[in-house]
Amino acid sequence: MSDIVVVGGGLAGLVAARRLARDGADVTLSERRDELGGRVRSREVDGFTLDRGFQVMFTAYPAVREELDLDALDLRTFAPGATIARPDHRSTLADPFRAPLSAVESAMNPDVTLMDKVRVLQLRRELGNADPAELLDGSSESIREYLDGKGFSEKFVENFAAPFYGGITLDRSLSTDAGVFRYTFSMLSRGNTAVPADGMGAISDQLAARARDAGVSIETGGEVTAVEGATSDGTDGGATVEAGGETVDTDAVVVATDPKRARELTGVESVPTDARGCVTQYFRTREHRSLDTGHRLVLNAVDSCPNTVAPLSTVAPEYAPDGHALLSATTLGVPDRSDEELATAVRDALVTWYPEHRFDDLELLATDRVEFAQFDQPPGFREGLPAVDAPDGPVYLAGDYTQWSSIQGALESGQIAAETVSDEV
Numbered sequence: 001m002s003d004i005v006v007v008g009g010g011l012a013g014l015v016a017a018r019r020l021a022r023d024g025a026d027v028t029l030s031e032r033r034d035e036l037g038g039r040v041r042s043r044e045v046d047g048f049t050l051d052r053g054f055q056v057m058f059t060a061y062p063a064v065r066e067e068l069d070l071d072a073l074d075l076r077t078f079a080p081g082a083t084i085a086r087p088d089h090r091s092t093l094a095d096p097f098r099a100p101l102s103a104v105e106s107a108m109n110p111d112v113t114l115m116d117k118v119r120v121l122q123l124r125r126e127l128g129n130a131d132p133a134e135l136l137d138g139s140s141e142s143i144r145e146y147l148d149g150k151g152f153s154e155k156f157v158e159n160f161a162a163p164f165y166g167g168i169t170l171d172r173s174l175s176t177d178a179g180v181f182r183y184t185f186s187m188l189s190r191g192n193t194a195v196p197a198d199g200m201g202a203i204s205d206q207l208a209a210r211a212r213d214a215g216v217s218i219e220t221g222g223e224v225t226a227v228e229g230a231t232s233d234g235t236d237g238g239a240t241v242e243a244g245g246e247t248v249d250t251d252a253v254v255v256a257t258d259p260k261r262a263r264e265l266t267g268v269e270s271v272p273t274d275a276r277g278c279v280t281q282y283f284r285t286r287e288h289r290s291l292d293t294g295h296r297l298v299l300n301a302v303d304s305c306p307n308t309v310a311p312l313s314t315v316a317p318e319y320a321p322d323g324h325a326l327l328s329a330t331t332l333g334v335p336d337r338s339d340e341e342l343a344t345a346v347r348d349a350l351v352t353w354y355p356e357h358r359f360d361d362l363e364l365l366a367t368d369r370v371e372f373a374q375f376d377q378p379p380g381f382r383e384g385l386p387a388v389d390a391p392d393g394p395v396y397l398a399g400d401y402t403q404w405s406s407i408q409g410a411l412e413s414g415q416i417a418a419e420t421v422s423d424e425v
Helices: 011-022 062-067 100-107 114-128 143-149 154-169 178-190 201-213 259-266 339-353 407-424
Strands: 003-007 026-031 042-045 048-051 075-078 082-086 089-093 193-196 217-220 224-228 239-243 246-250 252-255 275-286 297-300 308-310 324-332 363-375 395-397
Touching (some): 011 407, 082 154, 143 178, 201 217, 224 259, 239 252, 259 363, 259 395, 275 339, 339 363
Parallel strands (some): 003 026, 003 252, 026 217
Antiparallel strands (some): 082 089, 239 246, 275 363, 297 308
């Protein structure tokens, strides 16, 4: 039986650890924080469930379906499409195949052209049933270039694509690799956009429970300070982990930390560390307040502060205590403005979008400044990503930075790392 140490308790590390233990290895997972989940965590504040920044899960992701019990997560789903907002104006744009009750309203939407709606349907047919493994690869172009090549209008790009895919890629300029657009568009066509009733942290909790059931020993609160692709006596055939002043020899190490720490521990310079960040603010208000979104995201057609507003407790009532509602607002980047200044910008935007409402009772609950929410994914980025076995010796990488920045990428990277270790150790 092989002894394997997994460093990092995010999605990738938990998946890799469970699969290795299932294959017969003696696995120890070490997480420096007191809680597991990495970037996918939730907390409770005054009875409200707050995720670490606005996050959702695409249920059609192949690795999601393989690694998670979706029924047990008790998912709450967003309606397909979005509400497009600007001062004194709101409109609905929805998928007529998945939201037929909104078909007429979407058909009359003035914010995109008739030909844009036709092209969306054509794109749905083209990408909806494509092989997911092929969607990320292709010509090296940006999302903006891809949409231009498909003939979409400037109205479509500015009013819908920029804020909607800006929310997915944290890149309102649409300079991200077009493969990310193709993959996520396909997933949106095939499945739901959802959150667990208990918050996104329930995903990490389920993966951790499955890892423990498989026999993984999980240790939290202790930091691994060094990893070497050789044993402590300098011989090949094993690896070394240093933590808490102790040195431990092991047969293999899987480094599943955040990108910056992974680069430091392994010396692999191709681990991407250029980051895209965001600020998500959570607000509570009276329960009877309705933003009339039909369970859809609200997109800011004017600018990125905020880029999107999510009616969280409308979609998932469990996120808020009785008598209250919970909204989140996400601004792209990490601007040098105070929490209250950003909150004021959110209130001002809502007032202009919903002149029939007052927002005097909109109370800021919390602000998450996530400086590294995703790594940068310019056209052709996948060609420069590190291989799972890039480090020296029996040291392996598991993280979305070996695939692409997403829940799918994190889960899939854990699968690939486990398979590689099992084949080589």
